[in-house]
Amino acid sequence: MSNLVRCIDRSGQLTCMAADTTAMVREARRIHQTSNVCTAALGRLLTAASFMGITLKGADHSVTLRLAGDGPAGSVIAVADAQGNARGYVMNPGVVLPNKSPQKLDVGGAVGKNGTLSVIKDLGLKDPYVGQVPLVSGEVAEDITAYYAISEQTPTVLSLGVLCTPDTGEVIVAGGFLIQLLPTATEDTISRVEEGLVGLPAVTTMLTEGLAPIDILKKALPGFELEVLEEADTGYVCDCSRARVERALISLGPEELAEMAREETTEVGCQFCDRKYLFTASDLLELSRKSG
Ligand SMILES: [Zn+2]
Numbered sequence: 309m310s311n312l313v314r315c316i317d318r319s320g321q322l323t324c325m326a327a328d329t330t331a332m333v334r335e336a337r338r339i340h341q342t343s344n345v346c347t348a349a350l351g352r353l354l355t356a357a358s359f360m361g362i363t364l365k366g367a368d369h370s371v372t373l374r375l376a377g378d379g380p381a382g383s384v385i386a387v388a389d390a391q392g393n394a395r396g397y398v399m400n401p402g403v404v405l406p407n408k409s410p411q412k413l414d415v416g417g418a419v420g421k422n423g424t425l426s427v428i429k430d431l432g433l434k435d436p437y438v439g440q441v442p443l444v445s446g447e448v449a450e451d452i453t454a455y456y457a458i459s460e461q462t463p464t465v466l467s468l469g470v471l472c473t474p475d476t477g478e479v480i481v482a483g484g485f486l487i488q489l490l491p492t493a494t495e496d497t498i499s500r501v502e503e504g505l506v507g508l509p510a511v512t513t514m515l516t517e518g519l520a521p522i523d524i525l526k527k528a529l530p531g532f533e534l535e536v537l538e539e540a541d542t543g544y545v546c547d548c549s550r551a552r553v554e555r556a557l558i559s560l561g562p563e564e565l566a567e568m569a570r571e572e573t574t575e576v577g578c579q580f581c582d583r584k585y586l587f588t589a590s591d592l593l594e595l596s597r598k599s600g
Contacts, residue, residue, distance in 0.1 A: 311541060312326070312392050312540045313539050314537045317532045322487055322529075326484070326486075329482045343403055343404045344477045347479060349448065350396055351482045353384050353448055356449070366390060367391075369431050371430070372385065373426070374424075375448065377443055380403045389547075393542050393545035415448060419443070420446050425443055427440070427455055463489040464488050465488075471516065482515075485528055500531060553576050557592070568592050574586070
């Protein structure tokens with residue numbers, strides 16, 4: 309069943325997307341054992357990455373979002389492929405902060421308000437496309453919206469939400485929606501979009517009530533006729549392999565590898581999925597010859 313839908317309004321003035329990323333964020337939490345505030349930060353970024361990924365043109369293109377703030381959680385990274393699948397991690401996944409209000413996790417406090425959001429698109433060219441903007445609040449959605457406005461000149465409405473049980477930290481729902489105005493958008497359309505958002509329930513409320521992504525878009529854009537462009541079944545996917553880990557090891561250089569080869573075996577864990585790769589001293593010396 310598809311959990312992400314992308315639409316265009318029939319008059320061609322805006323595109324929109326919505327996703328239920330509950331399963332993706334649950335998997336992220338299971339792998340990284342994140343605290344609630346880190347589950348929210350990572351879950352929001354994974355959802356945003358999934359939205360950016362699905363709009364990539366080439367099947368092998370990818371996008372990396374790096375939220376580098378000065379908060380205690382450290383950097384938050386999310387990578388998505390062109391199918392909308394995402395993976396990610398938080399530098400310090402166990403950070404716990406007091407809530408801003410009983411229901412509101414302090415994501416901005418964990419990420420930090422000073423820093424940058426980098427968007428790195430690998431479009432199969434020699435050099436990746438890199439866009440960077442200063443953080444607005446560290447709350448993720450506002451930071452991504454600023455990126456779209458500054459780097460892509462696209463007026464964007466973005467709502468991201470992750471709801472966890474306060475005590476056990478289980479992910480109840482996660483998801484979001486995004487509306488982007490096309491250059492053809494008239495003043496009238498812009499005000500209709502703004503009016504539609506007034507009083508709209510939080511995205512986590514709509515997901516908890518059982519609304520599917522398409523229903524969320526219909527509720528956020530009343531009066532617009534939406535045409536589905538694409539549907540996808542997205543999840544938490546890591547495509548790491550031994551070959552990829554070997555390439556990363558080779559990039560460390562011969563000296564570092566010779567140092568590591570003093571141990572009989574070395575275990576290298578994937579940052580994204582925690583899969584373990586074992587290397588013997590002779591494996592590492594072999595790689596060290598390739599890196600020389
Ligand atoms: Zn992996």
